[in-house]
Amino acid sequence: MKQPLGVILAGGQATRMGGGDKGLLPLGGGTILSHVIDRLEPQVAALALNANGDPKRFKHLNLPVIPDSITGFAGPLSGVLAGLDWAASQGASHIVTAAADTPFFPCDLVPHLLQAAEQANAQIALARTPDGRHPTFGLWPTALRDDLRAALNNGLRKVVLWTDKHGGTTAHFPDDAAFFNVNTPDDLAKAETML
Template identity: 45%
Template sequence: MSITGLILAGGRGSRMGHVDKGLQPFRGKPMAAHVLARLAPQVDRVMINANQNLEAYRQFGVPVWPDEITGFAGPLAGLHAGLVHCDTPLLVTAPCDSPFLPADLVASLNTALQVQQADLAVAMTGEGQERQPHPVFCLLKTALLPHLADFLQRGGRKVDAWYASLRVAEVQFADADAFRNINTLEDLQKFEAQ
């Protein structure tokens, strides 16, 4: 089954001083370029959701789509834009500030989605009290577009609130560091040096 990858770069970067996180230099190239390099081999095609610096993102050589819902409505608005422009049966998402994402992300999510006959598969790390969902690392059926559009139209913005009404496959990954987000300039400097 064909899968499109969507890099979510539509936020305001408020925790990083209102800079465009995906375009911040990290180990010699923009952070989103690291995400693209890791995600592209796992999917049939890639696109980026961005709401600013669109020309800079187009330099990555993939389609760039802004939110169709105005006002920086969060990751679900980016997911909505991706679904609107997706022409494959499945869409997988990853944020632009996660340059360490796993090489088996898509295969693992897709296996769980198919085996559990779910609507959506989401990455998880940790056990028990340390259990952590990573809702912006998800694989979903593009047929969910009307369901998401309705949720957003009713004012819904929280990813987990949207998931709550769907059949979700939770996929355990051992390496929590692979899902690390670089949210602040301090994080950027710390991981640059490692």
């Protein structure tokens, strides 16, 4: 399999942070999103950002900004679908997704997901730690994008219901803290100390 494309999922509503783009909040001399980009970009062939609203607010990142194609707030699977459609237009077979509010995920995320999928002969692989699955961190095939579109249009919102239906596997990571995500102002303060 060729190196997958990367898609950062930033389409959430950030209600616990008072709205706006969590990824653009300052963290350690950059932003949460700049840390995510620095970790994912070296692991993928190309990178895009899934975000809704005015894409100009991300212009400084020099990344393609792809909005959800499903109307209404359909959750992370809608961002996965947008990424799959973008990747298919680039001729890619797979994407790897990462959440825009999780600045410490592993620098070997992509090889671990690829290895897990290959070993299980699976099309989809999600990150897992002792705490459980992290469904916004996954390997997804563009070949399933029409199936996902149909599922979303039929009201499906839970990631693992769809991945389990397609025999998804998991890649195990030992450290729960690696997938710490910033949801509240207290989390942001904790992220500063974790840096």
